[in-house]
Amino acid sequence: MLPPDNHIHTQFSWDTRSRSSMIRACEQAVSAGLPAVAFTEHVDFTAWGERDLPMNDVPEARAKGGIQPLDVEGYSASIQECQERFRDLRILSGIEAGEPHLFSGSVADLLRQATFDRVLGSLHSLPRDGLLVGVGWFLSAESAYDVVRDYCAELLRMVESSDVFEVLAHFDYPRRYWPRGAGTYEDAKVEEEHRSVFRALASSGRVLEINTASPLVSATALRWWYDEGGAAVSFGSDAHTPNRVGDGFEVAMDVAEAAGFRPGRDRFDFWRR
Numbered sequence: 001m002l003p004p005d006n007h008i009h010t011q012f013s014w015d016t017r018s019r020s021s022m023i024r025a026c027e028q029a030v031s032a033g034l035p036a037v038a039f040t041e042h043v044d045f046t047a048w049g050e051r052d053l054p055m056n057d058v059p060e061a062r063a064k065g066g067i068q069p070l071d072v073e074g075y076s077a078s079i080q081e082c083q084e085r086f087r088d089l090r091i092l093s094g095i096e097a098g099e100p101h102l103f104s105g106s107v108a109d110l111l112r113q114a115t116f117d118r119v120l121g122s123l124h125s126l127p128r129d130g131l132l133v134g135v136g137w138f139l140s141a142e143s144a145y146d147v148v149r150d151y152c153a154e155l156l157r158m159v160e161s162s163d164v165f166e167v168l169a170h171f172d173y174p175r176r177y178w179p180r181g182a183g184t185y186e187d188a189k190v191e192e193e194h195r196s197v198f199r200a201l202a203s204s205g206r207v208l209e210i211n212t213a214s215p216l217v218s219a220t221a222l223r224w225w226y227d228e229g230g231a232a233v234s235f236g237s238d239a240h241t242p243n244r245v246g247d248g249f250e251v252a253m254d255v256a257e258a259a260g261f262r263p264g265r266d267r268f269d270f271w272r273r
């Protein structure tokens with residue numbers, strides 16, 4: 001029995017648009033045998049709002065780079081339409097909030113517009129030359145492990161200073177851009193940094209995501225989450241096209257099991273220790 005896919009993008013995400021559709025993602029979920037899906041659209045901001053918490057050395061927030069606000073009304077209508085059409089699939093609403101600890105006021109304003117079942121917290125960017133920049137743009141062979149350390153330090157600040165999200169998405173995001181010249185990624189070099197993040201997340205009772213769009217987390221690294229008291233894991237394909245919904249879950253389930261996690265209370269639940 002597959003777990004829910006708790007991290008999917010559709011046409012309502014600014015970086016997805018015509019590459020996907022909520023209906024086609026639901027069709028794929030049904031044919032893959034998934035019990036539930038959560039449509040977690042990107043919520044990113046390019047300018048500091050009044051009640052945000054800007055970084056001192058990042059006056060302009062970030063370059064626009066195609067980022068668009070979420071059409072909450074259109075999104076909610078589409079969720080409702082799919083819930084009526086796909087009766088045997090549990091369909092949850094959601095968002096993937098980017099840097100929610102910095103854009104705290106802006107995220108809160110968005111959350112007042114509708115109810116979202118799943119709120120993921122994501123870190124995609126770190127400050128570079130006065131702007132927030134996606135880590136993929138500056139990860140180099142020489143800097144690779146330093147970037148992972150900086151990323152973990154910012155993740156820790158995010159976990160400690162924002163309680164708006166329930167699931168920490170792709171904690172291993174820099175690995176998506178791992179440069180060839182940096183050699184094979186070695187978990188052991190950044191163990192303490194990850195344990196610090198996991199300890200803070202576990203103590204706040206939240207959930208760690210196993211993201212199957214990233215190179216799959218090792219059972220060793222996931223076991224750190226278990227050791228630090230992590231109670232639950234969420235599976236997320238981070239699909240930006242319908243064919244990737246539920247992708248890689250069989251192997252991800254094996255890794256979760258090897259790290260000590262099992263299916264939860266029912267087939268819609270997170271996996272738990």
Ligand SMILES: [Zn+2]
Nearest residue numbers: 096122169170
């Ligand atoms: Zn993301």
Ligand SMILES: [Zn+2]
Nearest residue numbers: 007009096238
């Ligand atoms: Zn995503």
